[in-house]
Amino acid sequence: MYEAHFGLKALPFSLTPDTEYFFSYADHQEALNVLLVALRMGEGFIKITGEVGTGKTLICRKLLNTLADEGMVTAYIPNPYLTPSALRHSLAEELGVDYPMNIGSHRALQRINKRLMTLKAEGRQVILLLDEAQALPEETLEAIRLLTNLETEKSKLLQVVLFGQPELDDHLERPSIRQLKQRITFTYAIHPLNTEGCRGYVQHRTRVAGHQGDALFNDKALGWLCKGSRGIPRLINILAHKSMLAAYGEGKSKVEKGHVRRAIDDTEGAAYRQRGVARLYQSLFRRQAVATVRGRG
Numbered sequence: 150m151y152e153a154h155f156g157l158k159a160l161p162f163s164l165t166p167d168t169e170y171f172f173s174y175a176d177h178q179e180a181l182n183v184l185l186v187a188l189r190m191g192e193g194f195i196k197i198t199g200e201v202g203t204g205k206t207l208i209c210r211k212l213l214n215t216l217a218d219e220g221m222v223t224a225y226i227p228n229p230y231l232t233p234s235a236l237r238h239s240l241a242e243e244l245g246v247d248y249p250m251n252i253g254s255h256r257a258l259q260r261i262n263k264r265l266m267t268l269k270a271e272g273r274q275v276i277l278l279l280d281e282a283q284a285l286p287e288e289t290l291e292a293i294r295l296l297t298n299l300e301t302e303k304s305k306l307l308q309v310v311l312f313g314q315p316e317l318d319d320h321l322e323r324p325s326i327r328q329l330k331q332r333i334t335f336t337y338a339i340h341p342l343n344t345e346g347c348r349g350y351v352q353h354r355t356r357v358a359g360h361q362g363d364a365l366f367n368d369k370a371l372g373w374l375c376k377g378s379r380g381i382p383r384l385i386n387i388l389a390h391k392s393m394l395a396a397y398g399e400g401k402s403k404v405e406k407g408h409v410r411r412a413i414d415d416t417e418g419a420a421y422r423q424r425g426v427a428r429l430y431q432s433l434f435r436r437q438a439v440a441t442v443r444g445r446g
Contacts, residue, residue, distance in 0.1 A: 151397035152358075155365060161358035162386040162393070166207040168214055172353045174346045177204055180337045184212050184310060187335040188221075188276060191304050193297050194332045196282075196311045198318060199339030202383030205312045208339070209280055212310070222268055222275045229284040233292035237261065240277060240296070244268075262299050265306035275307050282313035283320055290320075294329040341380030348375065350382065351389060365393070369406040377413040379420050388412045388419060 152160065161170075171177075180197055187195045199205045209225070216223050224243030231239065234250075237257045241248060246264045248257055268275055279285065279293070299306045311317065315338075321330040342350055348371050355365050366374065370392065378384035389404075391412035396404045413419045 151393055154397050155393065155402070156360055156362075157355070158359035160390070161354040161360070162390040164383065164386055166210050168207065168211045170354050170357050171207060171211050172350050174342060174350065176340050176342075176346075177208055180208055180339055181211060181215075183335055183337045184208075185215065188216070188274070188308055188310075191274075192308065192334045193305050194309050194311070194329070194334060196313070196317070196321075196333050196336040197339065198313055198315050198336070200341070200381065201314060202381040203339045203341060204382045205339060206280060207382075209278055209310075209312050213278065216276060220273065222273050224275070224277045225280075226277070227280045229279065229281040229289075230286075231289055232286070233289050236289050236292055237296075244275070258296075258299075261296070262306070265299055266301075269301065269304075269306055276310065277307055278310045278312070280312045282311040283315075283317035284313075285320075287320075287323070287326060290326050290329055294326075294332065297332065342375075342382065342385075343380060344372075344375050347371070347378065347380050347385060350385060354386075354389075363403075366404045366409075367406070370404045370409045373406050373409040373413065373421075377409065377416075377419045377421055384416070384419060387416055391415060 150160065152158065184195060184197065197205060197208065213223055213225060222244070224240050226236070226239050226243070228239075234254065234257075237254065238248075238250060241257065241261055241264075244261065244264050246260050248260050252260075265275055277293075277296070285293075293309060296307055297305060297309060311333075313320075320326075321333075351366055351371060351374065352364060364371075366389070374385065374388055374392065377388050388409060389412075392404045392408040395408040395411050396402075399408075401408075413422055416422070
């Protein structure tokens with residue numbers, strides 16, 4: 150696409166949560182630090198919340214890599230729409246426990262417990278990470294609580310990290326699952342980036358992607374990018390990518406304010422979007438993108 154034009158080795162604003170692009174912004178780094186400290190202390194339940202697009206999944210992936218380097222055993226379940234039986238089966242699969250789907254819940258727990266005891270005897274800590282936890286059915290949350298009952302006289306055999314949107318907090322307020330809420334010992338809420346963080350985020354990702362020299366986005370472009378994205382990393386990625394595509398289509402070596410404004414008008418959910426002219430901008434933007442691909446592809 151536009152990598153060679155801007156002197157890049159990769160697309161800097163892909164939506165894929167690539168840990169190579171992890172930005173040590175204070176809020177994100179502190180969330181990671183809270184997780185690592187709590188897990189090393191052997192705490193049973195930890196909760197991380199944040200709005201859509203604020204970087205929870207990337208923090209989760211970064212945590213997985215760090216824990217693997219420390220020799221911990223992790224079970225990562227990204228799909229929250231699981232019945233209690235499916236959850237146990239997914240956990241067993243992650244831990245290398247083989248059992249048939251039609252086995253009873255009691256026998257399933259016995260096999261999981263046996264595997265956890267084996268890993269504990271080897272000195273290995275086991276951590277279950279659940280993404281999009283706000284969508285977990287209530288009965289599945291209860292099944293998770295029961296899994297954390299598996300313990301020795303001195304420590305838990307399984308620790309659990311819940312990553313979810315703010316709705317997870319509302320979910321946990323239900324009286325029926327108050328026992329689980331009481332077990333959450335550490336919690337952290339991730340917030341959008343401030344203006345300084347937004348600018349640093351953009352510069353960090355372009356540098357990781359191989360850019361050298363002066364900044365790709367001029368100051369006014371960065372200002373509008375921060376405003377339009379409201380500091381939400383996913384929106385920053387979308388707007389920055391579209392802005393670079395617009396600049397590339399014009400043969401510009403820098404991204405300017407006009408490119409970002411065009412990207413904002415073309416993006417649902419962006420702030421300062423001029424809805425009255427959005428369709429016109431969308432048409433122009435897409436026509437330009439098609440012409441660019443045909444002419445330079």
